[in-house]
Amino acid sequence: MLPIIDTYTEIIFNTLKLGVITVCICGIIEISLAFYMTFHCVRLKKLIHLILLTPMMVPGIIIVIAFVQLYGETGIITSIICYxxxxxxxxxxxxxxxxxxxxxxxTQYIHFYL
Known part of the structure; x- marks a missing residue:
């Protein structure tokens, strides 16, 4: 019985750790983007704003698949870097x-942006 409880405790701890790390990273990214869009961006502001809002229009699973195809070990971006x-x-x-x-x-930075 004890190993099962340890496994569940580890799962809960890892989930909480992932949540805290995600919130911190998204906060850093989005606060930086918000300051840029508010104070520095003059040219193409509407276009950049639309690009930043695209994760709200595309379902999450499609974005995850796209990231794997772009940045995975055999992804397009990875292949270009290797080349x-x-x-x-x-x-x-x-x-x-x-x-x-x-x-x-x-994929989650958009929630800070909104």
Whole structure:
């Protein structure tokens, strides 16, 4: 019985940790974007605003699939980086906590922006 309780405790702790990290990262990204859009951006302000709002129009699962196809080990962006720098393998891995935080940060920032 004890290992099951430890597993559930670890799951709850990891979920809370992910939530706190996601909120902090999204806050940093979006506060920076909001200051830029408010005080510095003059040209193409409406276009940039629309681009920043696109995550609200596209379902989350589609965005996640797009991120995997762009930034995964065989993704388009990763392949371009490998080609430009003549690397034999992917320079980063898109999995684990870092991958989840990356996807959360660039799909959930919109809630701070709104």
């Amino acid at each position: 430009l720098f003549k690397l034999e393998g992917a320079p980063y891995t898109f999995r684990g906590l870092g991958g989840i935080v990356f996807v959360h940060a660039f």
